[in-house]
Amino acid sequence: MARACEFDQSAVLTSAMEAFRRGGFGSVSIRTLEDATGLKAGSIYNSFGDKQGLFRAAFAHYVEHVLRARIAEHAPPEAGLAGLRALFVSLMHEPDDGALGCLITNSAVEFGGSDAQPAAVHAALEILADLFGQRVPAAQSVKLLALYQGILVLVRAGWNKPALEAMVQAEFDQLDGEPNVA
């Protein structure tokens, strides 16, 4: 019917997502997003409405292509508790040393001070809570969720990774010795 978009939507979302993971929503400007995505401001506003719209799309992209992909890779349904262990351990082996933080954790912190937390943040946390809840008793699953978020904070803060990994291993060793859900 008319001219088609020239850019690759997925590539654009990936680079916007990385910019937001590094700096958060507030400190990444439209100019920075222009450089990161290769798009001009006009095209960004034409395609996503406004900065929030691009963020929402990038957040959804993160949930789908980073979080869900990570779960699928390390903790598919049949992997059980060992899958959860691998998922946790993988957090300490990101090449970026926390510079690319978790967009969910970072957003929970960044928007937690405002009146309304975006529903997307809560929904994303729910994905993890559900995953843990399926493989571990309820009391333990809340602990795993908190541990997961805490590890991401500490990795981003540059905390000693081997110590974190040893802690994860010990924690799952203990979980292995208890009755679980599956």
Added chain:
Amino acid sequence: MARACEFDQSAVLTSAMEAFRRGGFGSVSIRTLEDATGLKAGSIYNSFGDKQGLFRAAFAHYVEHVLRARIAEHAPPEAGLAGLRALFVSLMHEPDDGALGCLITNSAVEFGGSDAQPAAVHAALEILADLFGQRVPAAQSVKLLALYQGILVLVRAGWNKPALEAMVQAEFDQLDGEPNVA
């Protein structure tokens, strides 16, 4: 020798601190800080050098008058493991529902994407790590640090507080049954 400052430094730092706890460093402007502290921009720059200087002072104020005060209240040296339990439980009973987040956790996340994490953030995390390390075996103390940070993220995200508190109680019940350091 000359005119004295009219404002109460501690009160100014407290209100600046609260503003930063709510919004982080980046999204709190000098105008907002003027309103929060009652000072005019000129006085702020005269007293603290620049925005970073005020933030540094507010961060130190937080460590001294919020973190250390919280430890002294709930977990004095003689309180042992029960003190740590009370410390953790207190995180779920803040009246602000996470709108006033922990300045340490929030800063770790906000500055984690930049080249150099401020040393003050790491030092503040060390305070908690040391506290835990004195009352619990090393492997457990790392877990408590991660749990502590994760709880703060989840509280700020509006997560179910009774579930978090039950998790904390269960975790410390288990710790009570193990040999500890003291």
Added chain:
DNA sequence: GTTATTCTAGAACATCTGCTAAAGAATGAG
């Protein structure tokens, strides 16, 4: 080929940002 429609490019807008300069007000030393 015309035309309607949608994308892209670039300049521009009003507002907000951190910060500074200049003038007035308070203080203590001489």
Added chain:
DNA sequence: CTCATTCTTTAGCAGATGTTCTAGAATAAC
């Protein structure tokens, strides 16, 4: 009192911010 010193206030600067507008380029239906 004088005066040097320091605080407070106000106004303003240069640059960055999110956003919009306009002109131009590409496409597909007719």
